[in-house]
Amino acid sequence: ETGVTQSPTHLIKTRGQQVTLRCSSQSGHNTVSWYQQALGQGPQFIFQYYREEENGRGNFPPRFSGLQFPNYSSELNVNALELDDSALYLCASSLEGRKDTQYFGPGTRLTVL
Amino acid sequence: AQTVTQSQPEMSVQEAETVTLSCTYDTSESDYYLFWYKQPPSRQMILVIRQEAYKQQNATENRFSVNFQKAAKSFSLKISDSQLGDAAMYFCAYRPSSNTGTASKLTFGTGTRLQVTL
Numbered sequence: 001e002t003g004v005t006q007s008p009t010h011l012i013k014t015r016g017q018q019v020t021l022r023c024s025s026q027s028g029h030n031t032v033s034w035y036q037q038a039l040g041q042g043p044q045f046i047f048q049y050y051r052e053e054e055n056g057r058g059n060f061p062p063r064f065s066g067l068q069f070p071n072y073s074s075e076l077n078v079n080a081l082e083l084d085d086s087a088l089y090l091c092a093s094s095l096e097g098r099k100d101t102q103y104f105g106p107g108t109r110l111t112v113l
Numbered sequence: 114a115q116t117v118t119q120s121q122p123e124m125s126v127q128e129a130e131t132v133t134l135s136c137t138y139d140t141s142e143s144d145y146y147l148f149w150y151k152q153p154p155s156r157q158m159i160l161v162i163r164q165e166a167y168k169q170q171n172a173t174e175n176r177f178s179v180n181f182q183k184a185a186k187s188f189s190l191k192i193s194d195s196q197l198g199d200a201a202m203y204f205c206a207y208r209p210s211s212n213t214g215t216a217s218k219l220t221f222g223t224g225t226r227l228q229v230t231l
Contacts, residue, residue: 042204042221056218088156100146104158
């Protein structure tokens with residue numbers, strides 16, 4: 001167990017809708033990253049938050065946004081869902097000063113119809 | 114841009130035998146971290162082993178060890194005494210040593226599916 005939890009486990013949405021995915025990290029894990037893992041692929045970096053501010057972003061459009069809260073929880077929001085957004089979404093957290101090691105949650109499987 | 118390549122989509126090993134998974138990467142950085150993650154059907158990405166590029170000694174964790182060849186940009190994972198519970202997708206990942214912004218992101222390969230047979 002990594003101590004990182006994600007909810008919901010599975011989610012089905014239709015094209016054009018909006019979705020919010022949640023992640024809860026361990027105390028002291030003030031860096032959280034979100035990844036998108038399409039079927040049969042490795043995870044792709046979406047963005048990273050450190051102390052409630054976005055401090056890095058991958059090649060994803062602005063309709064992917066996030067929030068990080070003081071209680072070590074975070075959210076990934078996706079607006080105007082597209083079919084290609086169907087994927088496993090993983091969050092990963094790391095301790096202050098130990099960004100070299102990221103601990104992953106079990107992921108949320110999003111299906112867009 | 115950094116890239117990570119895993120050229121073996123699937124591998125199979127008999128229980129108690131040894132298997133080696135391959136990974137190559139491309140980077141212009143001199144200091145970085147390399148990782149092997151295991152992703153079983155439960156989907157949770159579990160850290161298996163990590164290697165710091167400035168360390169010449171190959172990392173080991175119980176039955177798992179790596180062969181890190183910095184000049185060749187190669188980072189293979191050896192699993193000894195394979196067990197049924199080792200069956201999973203294995204991902205090789207790279208991360209620069211800098212701690213800021215996108216520099217701390219992980220870049221993953223496409224994975225190798227390991228089957229363990231009796």
